[in-house]
Amino acid sequence: MELPSEMIRKTLPLFKEKSNFAAFHEKNIELTKKSLRQSVSDDQLITQAISNINELDKVSNTLTKRLREWFSWYYPELSETVTDNKKFAELAVDAKRPSDSFGASLEQHHVEEIVLLAKEINKLYSLREKHEEYLDKVLQKYCPNLQELAGTTIAAKLLELGKSLKHLAMLPASTIQLLGAEKALFRHILTGSRSPKYGVLFQHPFIQNAQRNERGKIARMLADKLSLCARLDYFKGEFLAKKYRKEMEAKLRSR
Numbered sequence: 001m002e003l004p005s006e007m008i009r010k011t012l013p014l015f016k017e018k019s020n021f022a023a024f025h026e027k028n029i030e031l032t033k034k035s036l037r038q039s040v041s042d043d044q045l046i047t048q049a050i051s052n053i054n055e056l057d058k059v060s061n062t063l064t065k066r067l068r069e070w071f072s073w074y075y076p077e078l079s080e081t082v083t084d085n086k087k088f089a090e091l092a093v094d095a096k097r098p099s100d101s102f103g104a105s106l107e108q109h110h111v112e113e114i115v116l117l118a119k120e121i122n123k124l125y126s127l128r129e130k131h132e133e134y135l136d137k138v139l140q141k142y143c144p145n146l147q148e149l150a151g152t153t154i155a156a157k158l159l160e161l162g163k164s165l166k167h168l169a170m171l172p173a174s175t176i177q178l179l180g181a182e183k184a185l186f187r188h189i190l191t192g193s194r195s196p197k198y199g200v201l202f203q204h205p206f207i208q209n210a211q212r213n214e215r216g217k218i219a220r221m222l223a224d225k226l227s228l229c230a231r232l233d234y235f236k237g238e239f240l241a242k243k244y245r246k247e248m249e250a251k252l253r254s255r
Contacts, residue, residue: 046139061085177197
């Protein structure tokens with residue numbers, strides 16, 4: 001077998017002619033472009049979308065906190081009555097301050113500035129909804145089992161945390177159960193604190209609607225089914241997510 005240095009020594013004479021070097025350069029650029037085009041995967045597109053949803057949540061929550069404080073000077077009763085941030089931002093745009101309100105009677109140009117902030121926050125919520133619709137379409141085609149059982153947002157977060165559908169399919173159920181709880185897990189390992197029972201799976205309705213002392217067991221059951229779903233999707237198997245959902249619902253009813 002020729003050593004790399006010997007191969008280079010033999011090919012060097014070819015580059016003495018500018019035409020050969022130019023052809024070699026163009027071929028390498030062509031191959032690089034092709035590799036870059038093929039490197040974009042559904043996993044990466046899903047990760048970008050769910051990452052932007054996470055950023056939108058952070059920004060909208062921060063701005064809505066500011067809106068509540070600002071708007072409470074004008075109409076404090078609305079902020080106390082409406083706890084949902086999205087609903088509050090919607091109502092703040094057209095809210096009419098009653099004459100008996102505890103708020104200050106601000107001049108119109110002050111009110112308009114507050115309403116402007118509310119409108120921009122509503123645009124962020126609208127963009128988030130569009131991202132969710134996009135993810136729903138992509139996930140239904142790319143990993144239908146995972147999307148059906150986990151839901152769009154959780155499925156996308158699992159793919160983001162698992163790095164790819166392929167890697168997620170290779171992970172044991174116990175690891176899937178704790179995706180999103182890495183900090184708590186490391187703290188448990190280092191300090192001996194309480195071990196986490198779930199990560200992003202905590203947001204799933206099965207766990208949200210369960211008794212506190214049952215959530216760990218249900219998270220383990222759910223992770224087992226999601227592990228099967230990921231493998232079915234990666235290896236292009238059957239669509240069994242609805243069957244798994246019914247099995248889990250039956251077990252939860254019998255508990």
